[in-house]
Amino acid sequence: MPSHSPVETTHSSQGGALNTLGRHFPAEVCEAYARFCASRESADADLVVIAIVLDHIPDKSLRPVVPPADSLALAADLGFDSVAITEMVFFLEDLFQIRITNDQILRVRTIGDLRAFVRQKLAGPSSAGSAGRA
Amino acid sequence: MTRRALVTGLGFITSIGNDRASVVQSLRALRPGLERVEFLGNPSLPVKVAGTVKEFSVDSASWRDWRYPPRYQFPRETLRSLAPHGLYALCAAEQALADAGLAAAALADGATGLYCASAGSAFLLHHHLAQMHAVRGERGNPMGVVASIAGTLNFNLAAHYGIRGAVGGFAAACASSSHALGCALDDIRLGRQTRMLVVGAEEVNAETVLPFAAMRALSTHADPACASRPFDQQRDGFVASGGAVCLILEEEETARRRGATVYAELAGWGQAADGHNVAVSHPEGAGLAEAMRRTLADAGVTPAGIDYVNAHATSTPAGDRSEALALRSVFTAAGARPHVSSTKGLTGHPLSMSGVMEAAFCALALREGFIPGNANLVTPDEACDGLNMTRATLDLAPATIMNNSSGFGGSNVCHVLRQFSI
The missing domain is CATH 3.40.47.10 (Thiolase/Chalcone synthase)
Incomplete structure (x- = not known):
């Protein structure tokens, strides 16, 4: 794990996602995730969500300018196929310890939809959200 | 044709x-x-x-x-x-x-x-x-x-x-x-x-x-x-x-x-199973011998027409012995003495990929004009008696090569490759 990363390896079910975040995402994303864990500030979660979207774009030639517009469609603009969306959802679930159903994700079409959806999940009573919790 | x-x-x-x-x-x-x-x-x-x-x-x-x-x-x-x-x-x-x-x-x-x-x-x-x-x-x-x-x-x-x-x-x-x-x-x-x-x-x-x-x-x-x-x-x-x-x-x-550069012609192939054991080859190499005969027939080549055999031999006591006996029954019995070696002394045995890897080695040997040696062959098994075992790589250009493979369940597959120029 790079020395700049504030994310530590965990033995919990978050382990794979945390390791991936720590090893392969930029330091500012790891730091935003650490801040989110400490403060529950949704702007920090937003930054992490955007980084995860960008990372899961199957074809990097479709990578948008950063920060990407909320109106960008995951499938039509960023080339997400159903597998990439599933991969991304599993990653979000593991990292933020939330549960996302197929019905819910089918309603998410744009980056803006996804940001709002994850914010709602993290704020909701049923979401675990407390990073580091098993 | x-x-x-x-x-x-x-x-x-x-x-x-x-x-x-x-x-x-x-x-x-x-x-x-x-x-x-x-x-x-x-x-x-x-x-x-x-x-x-x-x-x-x-x-x-x-x-x-x-x-x-x-x-x-x-x-x-x-x-x-x-x-x-x-x-x-x-x-x-x-x-x-x-x-x-x-x-x-x-x-x-x-x-x-x-x-x-x-x-x-x-x-x-x-x-x-x-x-x-x-x-x-x-x-x-x-x-x-x-x-x-x-x-x-x-x-x-x-x-x-x-x-x-x-x-x-x-x-x-x-x-x-x-x-x-x-x-x-x-x-x-x-x-x-x-x-x-x-x-x-x-x-x-x-x-x-x-x-x-x-x-x-x-x-x-x-x-x-x-x-x-x-x-x-x-x-x-x-x-x-x-x-x-x-x-x-x-x-x-x-x-x-398209003016392709050619390594070799894949001139024929054949297969025959041992019908003997799930994991051990037939003790006399019966299936492999039959696979070689079918391959020779498919390619229209006689045993004497084969210059080199790239053997499957993986370095197991039973498998190498049965392949040697199979080679004798096909070649020695017909009065033919092709060079024989296994390149697995160099590569080890890469399981499923060994057949195409060794076919590719045969293609290289045909185009570059050499016969690969058999590394670490010091004292051949007595089952090899009469075979032309090739220890060192030879600067001889083979014209026709046989490639052998065997797998679990007694599957045996052979190919013949030969020189070809467009």
Whole structure:
């Protein structure tokens, strides 16, 4: 794990996602995730969500300018196929310890939809959200 | 006359080299690709040596952690569904395309097919199933199936290159990629395809290798220089290996039209099973002998017309002996004395990929004009009496070569390759 990363390896079910975040995402994303864990500030979660979207774009030639517009469609603009969306959802679930159903994700079409959806999940009573919790 | 099939491109990720030039050098100089290894962090395991793949680090279950030569670039949508040996296979395919002077886009013409062979990735399958059990079935990697199961090579390479012709996989253990090559030849002869990619690949990790230790099939020699010694009296088992080889086969007129450079003609193939035992070859090599006879007949060649046999011999006591007896019954009994060697003394035994790897070695030998030697053959098994065992690599240009493969269940497959000039 790079020395700049504030994310530590965990033995919990978050382990794979945390390791991936720590090893392969930029330091500012790891730091935003650490801040989110400490403060529950949704702007920090937003930054992490955007980084995860960008990372899961199957074809990097479709990578948008950063920060990407909320109106960008995951499938039509960023080339997400159903597998990439599933991969991304599993990653979000593991990292933020939330549960996302197929019905819910089918309603998410744009980056803006996804940001709002994850914010709602993290704020909701049923979401675990407390990073580091098993 | 049926259509001819010509070998027009080769790609190598092997223990003895990751490109054609290195492989030729290793075959000529008898430079082995085996190294000391320690599986599962357990120094007390009896298996100490393997045919390792250099320049690649693919120990992680996550493709994000893999390291490989930067000359290979693949998009995320390809990498996410690969097993470690799938990465080897793609790299070998890229090499073969460049070697053949073909653009990747040419593979999407509908006349190109793809046959592959591997045992799948036991490593990734174990990883994904362990994850599934850990969360009581509630989640899993959506790419887990297509990255892990047998067939992963053809799934991934066909999708990556947009191949629209015949696509499939073969599972006959150590004869698998020889079946793939034979069936590719049939497809070209029958006019079903004008070009076939044949790919074999395997991983070198605990999950692939150690189950063979449980069968007592692996060498326990600790010295990489001499652990693999096919046909030698001191052999004590095979040395596992891995990597990938891609061979491009093209119908003669197709190759002519585009001015392809030809390594050799794949002139015939044949197969016959032992009908004897699930894991042990027939003690007299009956099935292999019959496979050789059928192959000679298919190629229209007599035993005396074969200059060199690249033997399957993996360095196991039983298997090498039965192959030697099979060779005697086909060649010695007919008064023929082709050179015989097994290149597994250099490479180790890469399981499913060995057939196409050794067919590619034969193609190199035909084009470059040499006969590979049999490393570590000091005192041949008495079963080799009368055979022309070839210890050192010879600067002799063979015109016609036979390539042998055998796998579990007694499957035996042979090919004949011969010189060909356009």
